[in-house]
Amino acid sequence: MKNDIKFGVAGFPLNFFSSTFGKKRENIFAWLESIGLDIIELQCTYGIRMKEEQAKLYRQLAKEHNITITIHAPYYISLASQSESVVERSKLEIKKAYYLAKVLGVKRIIFHPGAGYGKTLEDRKEGLKRLINALNSLKDELDTENIKLYPEIGGKVNQLGSLDEIIEICKNVSYARPCIDLAHLHARELGSMNSSEKIIAVLQKIEKELGRNILEETHFHVYPVDYTEKGEKVHKAFGDKIDNEQLSLFEENSEFMPKAEDYISAIKKMNLTPITICEAHNTQDIGAKLMKNLYFK
Numbered sequence: 086m087k088n089d090i091k092f093g094v095a096g097f098p099l100n101f102f103s104s105t106f107g108k109k110r111e112n113i114f115a116w117l118e119s120i121g122l123d124i125i126e127l128q129c130t131y132g133i134r135m136k137e138e139q140a141k142l143y144r145q146l147a148k149e150h151n152i153t154i155t156i157h158a159p160y161y162i163s164l165a166s167q168s169e170s171v172v173e174r175s176k177l178e179i180k181k182a183y184y185l186a187k188v189l190g191v192k193r194i195i196f197h198p199g200a201g202y203g204k205t206l207e208d209r210k211e212g213l214k215r216l217i218n219a220l221n222s223l224k225d226e227l228d229t230e231n232i233k234l235y236p237e238i239g240g241k242v243n244q245l246g247s248l249d250e251i252i253e254i255c256k257n258v259s260y261a262r263p264c265i266d267l268a269h270l271h272a273r274e275l276g277s278m279n280s281s282e283k284i285i286a287v288l289q290k291i292e293k294e295l296g297r298n299i300l301e302e303t304h305f306h307v308y309p310v311d312y313t314e315k316g317e318k319v320h321k322a323f324g325d326k327i328d329n330e331q332l333s334l335f336e337e338n339s340e341f342m343p344k345a346e347d348y349i350s351a352i353k354k355m356n357l358t359p360i361t362i363c364e365a366h367n368t369q370d371i372g373a374k375l376m377k378n379l380y381f382k
Contacts, residue, residue, distance in 0.1 A: 090358035091153055092377040093117065093124030094369035095306070101370070111139075111146055118150040122373050126155045126195065126362045133159065133181040140188040147190070154189050155304070155360070158182040158196040164219040165202040165212030165245055172219055179220075179234070183227045193304055193360070195235045195264050198245035198254070213250055220258045229260035235304050236261060240269035240317030247273065248287065252294045263291060264304045267343045268320070268364070272312035276333035278343040283335075284351035292355075301357065307348050308365040308372055309341035320366040323375055345372065349379040 097113060106112035106119070113125060127143075129135070135143075147154050159182075162175045182194050202212025220234070236254045239246025248270060255261045265287065271278035278284055292300040309321040314332055321341040352359060365372035 090380065091123035091360045092373045092380075093122045093126065093153070093360075093362055094373055095126045095157070095362050095364040096128045096369065098370040099367050111142055114143070114146040114150040114152045117152050117370075120370060120374065121377065122370065123151075123377075124153040124155065124360060124362065126157055127189075128157050129182065129185070130157055130160045133178065133185050135185060137188055140185060144188065144190045153360070154191050155193040155195060155362070156182065156186055156189065156191050158194055160197055160199075162196050163199045164216040165199060166215070167203055167208075167212070172215065176219055176223055179223060180226065183232060186232050187228060192232055193235055193262075194232060195237050195304065197239060198236050198250065199239075200241075200244050202245060209245065213245060213253060216245065217254060217257045220254070220261065224258075224260065227260070233260055233262045233302070234258070235264035237264035237306070238266040238269040238273070240266070240272050240310070240312075242273050242314075242316045244273075244316075248290065252291065255295055255299065262299060262302050262304065263295070264306065265291070266306035266364075267348060268306065268308050268310035269317060271343050272310050272317040274334070275312065275314070276335040276342070278347070279335050279338055281347040281350035281354070284343065284347055285354060288351060288355045288357070300355075301359070303359060305348075305359050305361045306364055307343060307345070307361055307376065308363050308369075309343060311341060320364055322365045322368040323372050345376045345379055349376055353380070 101107050101116050106116035159178050162178050163171050164175045166172050186194055202208050236251050238251055251263050255263055267278050311318045311321055323345050325341045326339055363369045363372035
């Protein structure tokens with residue numbers, strides 16, 4: 086399934102609240118249409134709390150304004166945990182996310198593989214196995230035919246969610262698809278996503294390991310990031326300049342990375358038309374419009 090390319094925002098940008106639309110959150114769909122964007126990723130990161138009536142209203146308004154919705158499941162999902170009770174509670178959160186997705190008409194749920202697996206490399210491998218087993222145990226209880234689950238690249242070095250781990254999950258869980266957060270990958274690898282060629286290499290790896298069809302269904306988060314030796318520190322805006330000494334295992338650059346230009350160049354060269362969510366600091370809409378304008382330039 087090849088998607089029509091879509092660019093949009095995570096959550097509700099500051100510019101929405103300062104606009105004439107911003108008095109009511111349900112106006113987000115009309116506002117996105119008015120500025121030429123296509124999608125919103127609703128942030129359920131602190132819990133699945135949306136009432137069914139609100140979800141039904143959002144679904145109707147999104148359809149009226151031709152806006153796609155995806156959702157980000159809670160941060161505290163920890164399917165790799167060594168605690169059986171934590172895994173069971175996490176599975177319940179996945180079920181709640183699927184129920185909300187169905188009401189909203191959502192086809193994609195994003196989640197963080199997370200931590201809680203222990204301290205050693207062997208603990209990490211066992212944690213990944215527990216996560217995969219937990220997801221497979223849920224398959225018959227979820228509408229996996231219509232709604233896919235997207236494990237996201239983790240921003241911290243000690244979190245599950247390396248590129249290889251995301252690929253491993255998607256190889257072993259039939260309804261899983263990759264969420265490639267390029268900023269998280271850049272941060273956890275201490276500066277790796279600093280050119281279109283580096284991004285292309287990631288895309289080619291996904292295609293080689295999972296196939297072209299899965300690459301075409303891959304979900305992207307794109308924005309620049311500051312980081313430390315532990316990984317992600319803070320989201321930045323496109324064009325923000327580095328004013329301190331940032332640790333890097335790769336070439337230095339005056340701007341925080343990844344860059345919009347590099348990402349757009351990469352997906353064009355790979356002939357991809359993906360869904361792209363911008364999480365740039367307080368400027369999600371500006372970053373998403375920049376990427377869309379670059380793509381259609």
